[in-house]
Amino acid sequence: MAKLDESLLAGLPPFSRLSRPQIREILDLAMPRRFEEGTTVFHDGDPAERFFLLLDGIIRVVRTTPDGAQVIPLHIPAGQLFGIAPAFGRDTYPATAVAAAEIVALSWPSHCWGGFVSRYDGFATETWKTIGERMGELHARIADLATKAVEQRVASALLHLANQSGTRVGNAIEIGFPITRAEVAEMTGTTLHTVSRLLSAWEKDGIVSSARKQITVTEPHRLFLLSGAS
């Protein structure tokens, strides 16, 4: 296996304060792997043997409730850690991670976590920051669900996805991974029917343009207005 290039990690928050030799150490412990779209990286309840760093693509973290297929997806963009159960002292993953697109990720055995935290300056701090942001995101999501109407929720979910991993095409933003209306519906706590209707209406207005498993926001500004401008 070819050696991984140090520049992969150098710019990322958890490693930004580390020296090249330190990054080399870390990389030499890492196992790179590619996952096809739709592949499950790890399952809810699995023993948490490794933790991951997403190099490219998007991960969808879902929580399936026991009684059915209800899920609460959280999307994790490239450059972030995920599956960090060891950080929380858990020996089992609390959720399932699915590749939302083709992804490539590095992983390390869970028992390395403690070493990383104690040995590498800034690793813990930066990880805390990421977790803090993720909690903020969850809070915002709760606020949306609790206070906003369905239309606003869907609008803000689309904007969120677009901002997080969209590729700009002029003024338009194309969401960078395949996503079904059913998934949007799950994220926003509604049904795929309603999402479909909304997208149709918006498409008629020229705010978005959608195809099968794919959504492009052509006029982000107007969508933002619809989202109830928080």
Next chain:
Amino acid sequence: MAKLDESLLAGLPPFSRLSRPQIREILDLAMPRRFEEGTTVFHDGDPAERFFLLLDGIIRVVRTTPDGAQVIPLHIPAGQLFGIAPAFGRDTYPATAVAAAEIVALSWPSHCWGGFVSRYDGFATETWKTIGERMGELHARIADLATKAVEQRVASALLHLANQSGTRVGNAIEIGFPITRAEVAEMTGTTLHTVSRLLSAWEKDGIVSSARKQITVTEPHRLFLLSGAS
């Protein structure tokens, strides 16, 4: 000021692995303070000068959205840390903390955080665990909001509150701090009208009994059934 007793901290997770002298050190840095019910401990956006440990009572952490009074309360029970913005590298609080009942809390200057983490074994680990649990709670809340009907949401919110800080009276559980229907409504993303109606109906069925700013769950089992048994 009388010296604080070491037993206050000895049993709590973040300090459980520490020796008595270490606990003594920590206590000598702490500033104890009592807050009346309804007092704001810190405000969203304030400079995060201190972090807190709740010794007794209940803290309500709220996030007010810019456009109005919408909030997403998270209740923190006695024995937990809160306002730990420094852990996330923030220099400002991301939410407002209000005393839901009369409380007593210890606090330390934010700059102590780093020292606690590096000097005291287990402090960081245990704090991570707490944060992990809190994230799990947020996830569960999102799942509820996204998938359950209003009646189920209210039922599970009441159960949650009862479990978290209820005092048992026979089979009944009385929620241990004053709470208005409006607050329950905010937690569950509905209106006080609906909450009021539900409580009336449940009271007629003998499942709960409520007074002004006070709710007692007399038949937790039946309420659990209503909550959609997750």
Next chain:
DNA sequence: CCGGAACGTTGTCCCGCCGCAAACTGAGGG
């Protein structure tokens, strides 16, 4: 003892959203 404010209850109306059902459309496999 009185007045007012905060909190709670209850009724009525109406709209937005879910459930159900049926048809359409690409994509992929044999």
Next chain:
DNA sequence: CCCTCAGTTTGCGGCGGGACAACGTTCCGG
């Protein structure tokens, strides 16, 4: 090339629950 199926679209009916409003009740200050 056709068959199948996942993904999507659309119509329609019903109702949960939000908006509005009026009244009752408890608490507190003067």
